[in-house]
Amino acid sequence: MSTARHRIPLALLVAAGAFAAEARRLDGQQITLLAVGDIEWSRTTRAPSMFYDAPQRGGNGVLWDREDGWIRVPYAATPASQAFLEAELGNPLIGENAHHLRAHHYPLSFDNEQDEARYPLRRAADVLRGADIAFANLETPISDDARWSGAFRTPSPFADALAWAGIDVVATANNHALDAEGEGLLDTIHHLSRAGVGYAGTGRDLDDARRPYVVERRGLRVAFLAYAQFVNDGGSSFATPGQSGVAPMDPFLIREDIGRARERADLVLVSFHWGIENSQDVHPGMRAFAHEVLDAGADGILGHHPHVPRGIEVRDGKPIVYSMGNFIFGHGHDYWMDNIAVRMHMGPDGVTRVDVLPIAGRGDDLSQPYILDGAAARSVLEDIQARSGELGTTLRIEGNEGVIDIAR
Known part of the structure; x- marks a missing residue:
């Protein structure tokens, strides 16, 4: 006797197998x-790499000029230049707000x-x-x-x-x-x-x-x-x-x-x-x-x-x-x-x-x-x-x- 009428479509078998595999994959994991x-x-x-001979000024896009109208001069952050500028400016160049450096x-x-x-x-x-x-x-x-x-x-x-x-x-x-x-x-x-x-x-x-x-x-x-x-x-x-x-x-x-x-x-x-x-x-x-x-x-x-x-x-x-x-x-x-x-x-x-x-x-x-x-x-x-x-x-x-x- 033919058994064709009892066959399950291949697509359903694949889907069922995938579902079972997924269930096994996740069950109790x-x-x-x-x-x-x-x-x-x-x-x-990173410490400052450069210091300047005047404080940076803000507002109106002015960032680089000194009070006398000349552009700020960059000094490499060597001990000698730092000591000189701190004496000239009257304040430390690395302030209390230097969060990581003061750590x-x-x-x-x-x-x-x-x-x-x-x-x-x-x-x-x-x-x-x-x-x-x-x-x-x-x-x-x-x-x-x-x-x-x-x-x-x-x-x-x-x-x-x-x-x-x-x-x-x-x-x-x-x-x-x-x-x-x-x-x-x-x-x-x-x-x-x-x-x-x-x-x-x-x-x-x-x-x-x-x-x-x-x-x-x-x-x-x-x-x-x-x-x-x-x-x-x-x-x-x-x-x-x-x-x-x-x-x-x-x-x-x-x-x-x-x-x-x-x-x-x-x-x-x-x-x-x-x-x-x-x-x-x-x-x-x-x-x-x-x-x-x-x-x-x-x-x-x-x-x-x-x-x-x-x-x-x-x-x-x-x-x-x-x-x-x-x-x-x-x-x-x-x-x-x-x-x-x-x-x-x-x-x-x-x-x-x-x-x-x-x-x-x-x-x-x-x-x-x-x-x-x-x-x-x-x-x-x-x-x-x-x-x-x-x-x-x-x-x-x-x-x-x-x-x-x-x-x-």
Whole structure:
């Protein structure tokens, strides 16, 4: 007897097989993401290269003339010219507003570039490697010889050190991304790619800067997008259709990018370099913006820039980490504090739990951070617990970690 009437069309078999394969790929899968805050490891900041024999004047486009009508004369920033001009002008040429130059710098020396590059990551590497995915904000260009016009520039071995420590992806969208100008940005992309570290938030043009970086672990695909609220030059460092730069924190672009990323990934995490520096408060405008991004389809937000940690909010089952604070910095300030890392447990339905890890960040600890324990850990966790409570989120303390459970 013929069995033709019992045959299932090939297209249906293929579709059913694909559906079953997808179900097997995602069924019960759980991975962890460890996210840390700002990383900068130049250990030196760019001092002024030139001084002038008269204060710069502003207004009406007058920038270069002296009071006597003559154009200001440039002096190379040698000790002799600096001492002469300070005596002539009656004031120090590097004032109190020279933020990074007045910072605390570490008394360190190294035998070679690899040791220097790996040094700040050594005490935290095991924690980073222990996660399925490790993420950080890279707050410096990586370049050896690009024009150094901002505060930071980090030698190329640091890209290899990031990979060595287990960091899989970094956000490069921040206010220091163009500290070594356009060439430095492209050098950063090159060195990260060469070392096998993914990046999001900068590119050769706007489309490139908006492109997500997708990581797959145990069948679960996670897309990372990154944006900056501001850049140091007032705006020209943002990427445009014909210019390299930083992805701007434009809500219309972000909404489009999340939709496109969802076509390629199971989860979408958005990184923001945002907020008011050195403040632990969460501005209402920041909360409103974050809520809109979650409503647009993001599964979580990773925040940084303020250099201090902030509370964590869970809205509709999605976490908003407003700021993790610092992780590694090539200098410190006496008003900076200990920081946090977050470990997100994720499955196909989203983030199911957030662990909060207190990170040493005071004084010289910022040059080589580590996981805190005991009273120091509890102090950080109690602060984040209280700040998260103000955002409607319950954080319980278990030993040296905080835990936020997310109902599914």
